[in-house]
Amino acid sequence: MSGTAQVPGPEPAARxxxxxxxxxxxxxxxxxxxxxxxxxxxxxxxxxAARYLPAASKEAEILAFLxxxxxxxxxxxxxxxxxHERAWEVFxxxxxEKLYDAARSITREDSSARELAxxxxxxxxxxxTREGRRACKLNYYTGRGSLEGWLRATLAQEYVNRYRRRQRxxxxxxxxxxxxxxxxxxxxxxxxxxxxxxxxxxxxLAALAAEDRFILASYYLDGRTLAEIARxxxxxxxxxxxxxxxxARAMQERITDELVxxxxxxxxxxxxxxxxxxxxxxxxxxxxxxKDGASAFxxxxxx
Amino acid sequence: MDNVPRIVRERLRNQAAVGEHPDANLxxxxxxxTLSEQERAQLLDHLSRxxxxxxxxxxxxxxxxxEERVAAGRVSATASRSWWRSPVVHWGALTAAALxxxxxxxxxxxxxxxxxxxxxxxxxxAPAQRPEEQASEPAPAxxxxxxxxxxxxxxxxxxxxxxxxxxxxxxxxxxxxxxxPTMEPAPAPPPAALPMKPHPSADASKIEGPLFDKERKIDQxxxxxxxxxxxxxxxxxxxxxxxxxxxxxxxKSQAAELSQGRNATFTMKERPSPRWTVSDSGAVERSFDGGxxxxxxxxxDGVTFRAVATVGxxxxxxxxxxxxxxxxxxxxxxxxxxxQASGRALGGDILRIExxxxxxxxxxxxxxxxxxTSDAGDTWHRQ
Numbered sequence: 001m002s003g004t005a006q007v008p009g010p011e012p013a014a015r016x017x018x019x020x021x022x023x024x025x026x027x028x029x030x031x032x033x034x035x036x037x038x039x040x041x042x043x044x045x046x047x048x049a050a051r052y053l054p055a056a057s058k059e060a061e062i063l064a065f066l067x068x069x070x071x072x073x074x075x076x077x078x079x080x081x082x083x084h085e086r087a088w089e090v091f092x093x094x095x096x097e098k099l100y101d102a103a104r105s106i107t108r109e110d111s112s113a114r115e116l117a118x119x120x121x122x123x124x125x126x127x128x129t130r131e132g133r134r135a136c137k138l139n140y141y142t143g144r145g146s147l148e149g150w151l152r153a154t155l156a157q158e159y160v161n162r163y164r165r166r167q168r169x170x171x172x173x174x175x176x177x178x179x180x181x182x183x184x185x186x187x188x189x190x191x192x193x194x195x196x197x198x199x200x201x202x203x204x205l206a207a208l209a210a211e212d213r214f215i216l217a218s219y220y221l222d223g224r225t226l227a228e229i230a231r232x233x234x235x236x237x238x239x240x241x242x243x244x245x246x247x248a249r250a251m252q253e254r255i256t257d258e259l260v261x262x263x264x265x266x267x268x269x270x271x272x273x274x275x276x277x278x279x280x281x282x283x284x285x286x287x288x289x290x291k292d293g294a295s296a297f298x299x300x301x302x303x
Numbered sequence: 304m305d306n307v308p309r310i311v312r313e314r315l316r317n318q319a320a321v322g323e324h325p326d327a328n329l330x331x332x333x334x335x336x337t338l339s340e341q342e343r344a345q346l347l348d349h350l351s352r353x354x355x356x357x358x359x360x361x362x363x364x365x366x367x368x369x370e371e372r373v374a375a376g377r378v379s380a381t382a383s384r385s386w387w388r389s390p391v392v393h394w395g396a397l398t399a400a401a402l403x404x405x406x407x408x409x410x411x412x413x414x415x416x417x418x419x420x421x422x423x424x425x426x427x428x429a430p431a432q433r434p435e436e437q438a439s440e441p442a443p444a445x446x447x448x449x450x451x452x453x454x455x456x457x458x459x460x461x462x463x464x465x466x467x468x469x470x471x472x473x474x475x476x477x478x479x480x481x482x483x484p485t486m487e488p489a490p491a492p493p494p495a496a497l498p499m500k501p502h503p504s505a506d507a508s509k510i511e512g513p514l515f516d517k518e519r520k521i522d523q524x525x526x527x528x529x530x531x532x533x534x535x536x537x538x539x540x541x542x543x544x545x546x547x548x549x550x551x552x553x554x555k556s557q558a559a560e561l562s563q564g565r566n567a568t569f570t571m572k573e574r575p576s577p578r579w580t581v582s583d584s585g586a587v588e589r590s591f592d593g594g595x596x597x598x599x600x601x602x603x604d605g606v607t608f609r610a611v612a613t614v615g616x617x618x619x620x621x622x623x624x625x626x627x628x629x630x631x632x633x634x635x636x637x638x639x640x641x642x643q644a645s646g647r648a649l650g651g652d653i654l655r656i657e658x659x660x661x662x663x664x665x666x667x668x669x670x671x672x673x674x675x676t677s678d679a680g681d682t683w684h685r686q
Contacts (some may be wrong), residue, residue, distance in 0.1 A: 068671035149331030155360035201314040213351035
């Protein structure tokens with residue numbers, strides 16, 4: 001008898017739920033229509049449950065999670081990945097045009113959209129082999145959101161990656177030809193702002209709710225409109241508007257209070273927040289540009 | 304909106320992203336509001352610190368204007384097929400035919416009898432046939448033409464301008480994909496080039512080839528075999544606020560307007576495209592001035608609405624208790640739609656409604672259920 005006892009790993013999720021429940025999920029998914037067997041489908045459910053749920057999840061939790069998946073779309077995507085012809089026919093009928101529409105809404109230009117969509121399609125189809133197996137991107141779809149939404153997000157990720165790669169490859173000359181202007185080195189280094197200001201701001205930002213920080217970043221950094229942010233978060237525009245005002249005001253108060261606690265007078269703290277030395281520099285730049293009648297410096301945005 | 308201090312923007316920008324970038328599954332589920340509270344909070348924490356992932360979320364969301372544009376194209380295509388089925392066109396044509404018969408009969412009587420007593424009667428008709436009045440008050444046939452797809456390009460032009468003026472979804476990327484004023488908004492023909500290798504286990508003759516050239520090769524009937532076949536018992540429609548007779552009388556009144564030379568269709572086309580939203584208190588609201596002012600739209604008492612979606616003139620609103628309402632005329636009249644199949648009804652509150660076109664849509668509920676229709680809400684199946 002061997003001296004080492006093998007410790008069993010966590011039981012696959014599909015085995016922890018009743019067979020009848022697996023059968024019901026399988027029926028709901030219509031996986032049979034696109035060529036997936038119940039055994040294959042149970043294995044896919046196991047893989048997804050293991051990815052998102054704690055190992056000790058109870059049957060009810062697993063079932064609730066699995067019922068929340070886009071089962072039909074999941075079965076379709078995985079059947080495509082497995083190479084079932086019927087699944088591909090359905091996929092192409094349902095998603096080909098949507099894929100192209102999504103690519104065009106991202107690139108806003110037909111030829112780039114076509115290139116982007118074709119590139120993703122090649123990945124979905126699986127043209128590259130990894131360790132002797134065809135790597136099909138549809139194997140990564142887990143049914144958490146709609147298949148169409150996943151395709152759009154995947155396209156957007158690819159687009160952002162391409163943009164980032166291209167930015168790295170563009171030479172200084174190309175940037176200059178494209179109209180980018182580069183500011184000369186600052187002749188007189190500006191005094192650094194009080195380090196307490198940055199530390200305090202970091203602490204106050206870190207203490208914000210994630211959603212509030214997301215709204216701030218989307219509005220002030222990314223330039224999203226209230227309507228766009230509202231759509232992303234699934235709330236009304238006016239809610240975002242009120243929240244922005246409230247968060248901005250509360251932040252200012254908290255930073256001021258914290259700066260006072262760290263030794264500044266209230267007036268100093270308020271001035272540190274209201275007047276940044278770099279704002280003064282920008283104003284001077286603007287005045288020079290007005291005087292010369294032409295823009296002397298390239299300024300992104302209008303901070 | 305007031306600005307925040309520069310230091311706040313700077314420190315916000317400099318925050319380090321935490322953890323790995325979320326994959327497309329989580330990002331799309333986030334955009335569709337189907338993540339659990341815990342997952343959503345974790346993802347928001349990452350997004351608040353990661354400009355790249357925020358960009359992906361923003362890019363992957365189909366712009367609302369784009370949705371309307373695509374929908375308008377599809378609806379106008381549908382309209383071109385079914386314009387003759389419109390009750391307005393039917394009644395207008397009947398009225399026009401009746402008028403022609405009346406005039407012809409009157410003329411025939413006048414010619415046959417030839418007495419002077421008929422002259423006043425003819426004189427009564429004469430002013431209505433003066434060219435200048437024909438121009439200002441179009442005949443029913445002209446009204447029908449305006450209703451016909453010939454008007455659609457104008458509507459598309461208006462949406463095209465909206466699309467071009469819409470803020471660039473890639474604004475934070477330095478404008479690399481900003482709006483292109485020369486972009487052709489009408490759905491482009493399928494791209495021709497996509498050299499594809501055959502899948503090892505699929506029939507290459509059917510799968511191989513350009514992605515967008517495949518459309519005409521695929522049997523649509525086969526594709527429709529995949530969703531649940533519609534069943535007559537799986538859906539019940541009831542008119543809200545007006546009975547079937549009332550709906551018919553509305554059709555008659557439209558016909559009467561046409562017979563009087565009033566062009567109701569033209570008046571509707573002149574109105575700006577409305578925007579729809581749901582207020583915090585659960586009321587459906589509509590704006591005709593691009594979102595500057597909103598007015599509540601009365602749909603049903605006792606329902607707290609949570610979601611609204613539009614596809615052209617089709618408006619869908621859903622909310623508490625699985626209540627789902629549909630208006631086919633831009634919010635004029637509403638019908639309650641029962642979402643059920645095989646004796647089982649949708650459970651929970653409707654939190655999200657998505658319609659890719661006038662026929663295909665999905666509603667998602669607070670209990671995590673997703674119900675889909677592929678026939679404009681006539682039948683549903685649970686996904």
